[in-house]
Amino acid sequence: MARYIFKRLLAAIVTLLIIVSAVFILVRQMPIEGYFDNFDKLDANIVRSRLVQMGLTDPIFTQLRRFLSNLLRGDLGTSARYSVGVPIGRILLNKIPVSLQFGLTSMALSLLLGVPLGVAMARSQTRYKARLWDAVGTVFIVFINAVPAAVYHIYLQAYGSRALHTSMLFSREQPLTWLLPILSMSLGSTAYYAMWLRRYMVDELNKDYVALAQAKGVVNRRVLARHVFRNAFVPMIQYLPTSLLYTVSGSIYVESLYSIPGMGGLLVDVIRRQDNPMVQILVIIYSCIGVVGLLLGDLLMVAIDPRISFAKRAGAR
């Protein structure tokens, strides 16, 4: 087990290194004009000295080595353009808690809505007449999956704030204005949880042990709760750590629509302002979330389901 985790971590570090290097080289392909607010008015010497100051004139691998060695010492660097001279760590410390609050609440909400919806949809499969929940859920899932997120966020903001008689923008003092962004953020994952839970549960419902339990006279409710749900939730467990970690990154759409001072728009912002140190750090954070989340998900699955183990892996033919 420990060996497996060690191997996974090693692979993750290599992956991260490749990603960081790729992004590092990529952002250095951006036009020089982007580093200055008033490029046209600047003297060529000033431009040169500023570029030297930012360390952009060195060979690219020297820059990369410098960046990585700083990173290993725990120095995230300072922002070059977003808010000049401020350590990136401090910027992130201001932003992350906001996104985290919204993200965690919306994730809790989507689990609270999505799981019962998925169960209700799967349950209505077992009956022959009342398929109402399945139909309602399917319409919801198709809508959320097919219509681009930007569109329904916009409408929810406009009509929701009118219905609640609140301001369209987020304000820290009025708790009622927190409701719509949280709801907006949770819609997508609600549909996701409901869709996959329904699918896994329907798959389980067709298995023999369910028929056996029913033949033994176990009450339908008990079959669903004790057998089907527990089995169906195992593959969903795998994605929970990833989505939990991704709440740090915020939602680009929702945060910019409601002007929430979180992490959401930060990446877009720093890319457009060509704040290379911040782009790199953010990319590292996002990739770390992906890699670590996947690892945690696998470990969680092993912890929850005793049938799964990494010790002997089924080899493909």
Place this chain on the structure above:
Amino acid sequence: MIRLRSLVSGKLEGVSVRPIIGAASARMIQPDAAAGSPPALDTAIPRDPSLFEEAAFDRSNAERIGYSNYSYWGSTLRAFFKRPVAVLLLCVLVVLIAFTFIQPYLPGQYPATLIINHPLIKRQLSNVPPTLSTVLTTAPTGTPLTMHPYNDPEWAAVTNLTRVIQRRVKFTVVEYAGDWVRAAIDDDEGWIANDFANKLKLPDDPTAVPYESQSNFPVNMFLSPHDYTSAGVELFARRTDLDIDGGGERAVTIRETPLHILPYQNGFWFGTNLIGQDLWSLVWSGTRTSLFIGFMVALVEAGIGILIGIIWGYVRRLDRIMTEVYNVIDNIPTTIVLILISYIMRPSVKTLIFAMCLTSWVGMARFVRNQIVIIRDRDYNLASRCLGTKLPRVIMRNLLPYLVSVIMLRMALAIPSAIGSEVFITYIGLGLPVSVPSLGNLINEGRKLLSTSQSYQLVFPTIVLSVITISFYMIGNTFADSADPKNHR
């Protein structure tokens, strides 16, 4: 034991077997019942006496081999066409896509990027609300109108506004008719609206004419008690509807005359946007762009994904390397790649397609690889290999046909997600320039107007967009369901 013909003929489905069970159980309950008088229980069961005859032994029947006229594509299509919603959406989608291509060639369409100016005041026709035709109002026969100099063989610019009386200038009211009064000033006589906006000064008994009146605001004087203008601007009538006098300054309508706000027959069905472009044409032109992006991304994704997926799945030595490469690419958040590429490269349709294809093929490749690994070593493939079939033929004839349906599903789903990505990129301000209309562009422009009276500029693009994405999504899913042989009955 009687051998039943129904068993021999192989019909083992419930319906044809039921008489046997029914007959048997009836016999068990009442073993002494005479064959001639059927028991009451038996009446509900349809009986075919021929079923109870002894079947003759036929050697040729024994030699007959089973044959099923099952065809994969036939069954898939049959299963698909049993789903009314999907079929309906398919029809909608086909009509919609066909229409986007036909639309520019229909008569009376405005070019998508044309900025429409009013021909007289030379201002953009911005934010005109949706109208089916340009007709603003209809003047009855015999309405006097004045002409505005406008050189057009077909259309005349007309108004019934004769003059504007400046504020606090006195005029004489000669006739009082409720909402309108007939007034005279200098040598002119005309009608003035007696309404809340003009606030005419009236005596205690306004019916006692004539009297002097004035207003604290400039007031318009019309030739007839009706305002045949568009907020004070000339309207357009067909010359054939008018009796124009010799000097070409005055005209009288000779029949019921529709008065148009523009010298065009067609209205702005979806209204116009802020800079005066026809939203109807913009929406269809944008749909073309977005669909083009969607189809191109789906095609490139399928092409690269299948190619790499097959190599990855079939060449065992490559599997480990490719899996590592996949892990790296899959761990880069798609958003970052999309944003970075569209920022570094110049915003254009090609950039968007490139940025989206850069990561999306990975999913397809992995998918194809998994399928290939599963069916690569099935017995028929082993046999094929042992018989010396060349690799390309194995791939083309043995492997790919299995994947066609799932590949089509993924392509159908790639189109709405590509359109969604385009909307996203435009939303964060890195999308196509406004001069290239796309659905993302239109939605992003309309977004700012949602809570105003111009919200139609968001509503129409979103409706078209949602119809397209939902249709592709539903059709893709239904097709995947029907392509699954488990659902073939």
